Amino acid sequence: MAWRHALLISMLLLVACSVPEPPPAPAPATPTAAPSPPTLVPRRPEEAATAFFDAWQQGQYSAMYDLLSADARAATPRDLFARRYTNIRDGIGEVKLTVQQTGPASTSGQVPFRVTRTLALFGEVSETNTLPLVQDQTGVWKVAWQPGLIFTGLTASSTVRVTPEAPARGRILDRNKKPLADNGSILAVGVVPGEITDEAMLLGAMADVLGMPAETIKQRYQGGQPTWFMPIVDRPGSDRPDLEAKIGSIPGVALHDRPARVYPLGPSAAHVVGYVAHPTADELRALASSGYDESDWVGRSGIEAFAEQQLAGKKGGAIQIVDQSGKVLRNIVEKAAEPGEDVLLSIDSGIQQAAFEALGDKTGSAIVMSTGGLHDIFAMVSNPSFDPNRFVTGLSDEDWQALNGPDRPLVLRATEAAYPTGSIFKIITMAAGLEKGVAKSSDRFDCGLDWNGLPGVTLHNWQAEGMLNLSEALTESCNPAFYEIGLKLDQLDPNILPTYARLFGLGKGTAVRGVHEVAGTVPDPAWKQQQIGEQWTTGDSVNLAIGQGYLLATPLQMANAYAALFDGTLTTPVLMPGLEGQALGDLKLKPSTLSAIKDGLSRVTSTPRGTAYYAFRDEKLPLLAKTGSAENENPDAHAWFVGFALPEKPSLLVLVMIEGG
Structure with a gap:
């Protein structure tokens, strides 16, 4: 800028002018006074x-x-x-x-x-x-x-006032656009101090109905002005009729609706949908640059957390200068809030609710997924569960203890817990055996009670089944047939069966978007040496062949592996349409291999010797199915079932896993 050049020149001139001229030389014999110091120039x-x-x-x-x-x-x-x-x-x-x-x-x-x-x-x-x-x-x-x-x-005398405007949070909707998470209202139960006529009666009744100490209730309204509504506790809006009947007529008690996040399916879809909570101190530091404060709600798990940016919208508000009466003297800046976007899921509310109710009081997981093309997840439930509405209305100490207890109700068992798979793994062993030529569909296996293929070791079958071909062995879940295949694969190369397990998607996440998942474990010689410090043995391969040993997989991984049998392609499951499933890989199985596996699965529910025949004998819909019983560190084995319709056209696949079932 021109003025900067002018300023620079002026400063140089001033500096030059401030240098005093040297005093004249004194006469040799005449003493002279010392010269005066230069005058100080003021700061510019x-x-x-x-x-x-x-x-x-x-x-x-x-x-x-x-x-x-x-x-x-x-x-x-x-x-x-x-x-x-x-x-x-x-x-x-x-x-x-x-x-x-x-x-x-x-x-x-x-x-x-x-x-x-x-x-x-x-x-x-x-x-x-x-x-x-x-x-x-x-x-x-x-x-x-x-x-x-x-x-x-x-x-x-005036002040700067900041008035934030919170955006409406986007909804989470099922595939039919029914809300799984919505913006509704909850019930604030409170006290208006000036309206109390009998404090002892009010405190006693509220303590009984709300399950709170009377002292705590009194502390929460003490100090309030007579006309103020002093909130005591929040309750779901559905509690209004009951609370009105029990305490609504007591002078001083007030019930107010206030906006809040609500979850219509409650515990049924809690793990998938997730919940919101106020940000922690650490979260606030990370989110401060986006305008969050301690009063905001942020997604803490499930889709609420995964799609936080999309759901949250953008805050608005105004910065104003106001006088002591609150009158606006100047608008410094204003910005309208931008509502969050809705998030659509592949979940079907009706199927989700039915799957959750079907689990009852059993600990485990259930998944309903489509086969063919996109592997849409219609339902994914976990039990025990929790009510996400309680995170909005408030959790008691007992609630927190239960949530962090040994039953681990916050864990989505479908993706965040990995288990030994037992016999439902046998389709992978069968595929590897047929593809590598160590077994043929026509081979006959002695499915007696004992198998002695390992020196000095006798392994057992769950029942004596006689001589069976390979598809029949899958139908009747004959352990000796798969012990034999595991042995021969190990003799060929101990890494073959682990490689096929990974080909079916085990040992790594399914890449489903929206929920957290663990990778599970596919053991092989390198893994055992690194993790346990021991050499791989033939017994490890034999154990792996029936889904035991060190193998761990999530229910979603196994559901996805079975869904891949429809067309021979492993695909990422879809929970959020728009984030379509990506092909994870071709199983590279010959048509004859797929046909033999499907033939074995088709007899599980349709023939008297099938392991699920008596459960499904009255069903007219033909199914491909497999049952499994997986030994674990607890006395009772985990129970697995997976089934889907015959594959002429895409259908729904159902997988259920019960811990100790």
């Missing part, structure tokens, strides 16, 4: 302005105060000065501040400047202003400060 206005602006940008409010004129310091104490800057900075969510001089100082010491603030909620906000400077008695330039230098129009 721009220097004072630059120092003030630099200190402001760095948040050095004490240094700013040192630059104020005597009159300004007399009007505003140091601590009040610093506190006002600090409170406004923090209150408006200031992330960055830039202050720049925009022109030369006037002859009277007025310095124009621009202040640009980057605010977490409002973005960049700029305004121009003028810094007034005066010279003190020594000629030094000082800032004639007044509150209007923070924001134009601000005075000693």
Whole structure:
């Protein structure tokens, strides 16, 4: 800018003029007085302005105060000065501040400047202003400060008010656009102190109905003005009729509806949908730049957490200067809130509810998934569960203890827990055996009670079944047939069966979007050496062949593996349409291999020797199915079942896993 060049030239001239001429040489014999020191030049206005602006940008409010004129310091104490800057900075969510001089100082010491603030909620906000400077008695330039230098129009008696506007959170919808998470209302149960006529009766009744100590209830309304509504506790909106009947007529008790996040299916879809909670201190530090504060709600698990950015929308609000009566003197900035976007899931509410109810009081998981094309998840439930509405209305100490108890109700067992699979793994062993030529569909296996294929070791079958071909062995879940295949695969290469397990998607996440999942474990020689420090044995391969040993898989991994039998392609399951499943790989199985596996599965429910025949003998719909019983560290084996319709066209696949079932 031209004025900067002019200023530079002026400063150079002033420096030159301030150098005194050398005194004349004294006469040799006549003593002379010492020369007078040069006159001090006052600091220029721009220097004072630059120092003030630099200190402001760095948040050095004490240094700013040192630059104020005597009159300004007399009007505003140091601590009040610093506190006002600090409170406004923090209150408006200031992330960055830039202050720049925009022109030369006037002859009277007025310095124009621009202040640009980057605010977490409002973005960049700029305004121009003028810094007034005066010279003190020594000629030094000082800032004639007044509150209007923070924001134009601000005075000693007015304040900066920030009014946030929260956006409506997006809904989570099922495949038919029925809400799984919605914006509804909950019931605030409270007390209006001035309306109490019999405090002992009120406290006794509320304590009994709400399950709270009377002392706690009283503490929560003590100190309130007579006409104030003092909230005591939140309850689901569905509790209103019961609460009105029991305590609604007691003088002093008040029931108010207030907006809140609600979950219509409650525990049935809790793990998939997730829940919201107020941000923790650590979360606030991470989210502050997005305008979050401690009153906001953030997704803590499930889709609520995964799609937080999409669901949350963008906050709005206003920053205003107001007088003591609250009258708006100036609008500094305004921004309308942008509502969050709805998130559509592949879940079917009716199927989800039915699957959850079918589990009853059993600990485990159930999955309903489509086969063919996209593997849409119609239902994914886990039990024990929790009610996400309780995170909104408030959790008691007992609630927290239950949530963190040994039953682990917060764990989505379908994806966050891995188990030995037992006999449902046998389709993978059968595929590997047929593809590698160690078995043929026509081979006959002795399915007696004992198998002695390992030196000095006798392994057992669950019942004597006679001589069976391979498909029949799958139907009747003959252990010796699969022990034999595991043995031969190990003799060929101990890594073959682990490789096929990974080909079917085990040992790694399914890449489903929206929920957390664990990878499980596919053991092989390298894994055992690294994790356990032992050599792989043939017995490990034989155990793996029937889904035992060190093998661990999630229910979703196994459901996805079976869904891949429809067309021979492993695909990412879809929970959020729009994030379509990606082909994870071709199983590379010959049509004859797939046919033999499907033939064995088709007899499980349709022939008397099938392991699920008696459960399904009255069903007219033909099914492909497999049962499994997996030994684990507990006395009772885990029970598995997977079934789907015959594969002429895509259908729904159902997988159920019961811990110790």
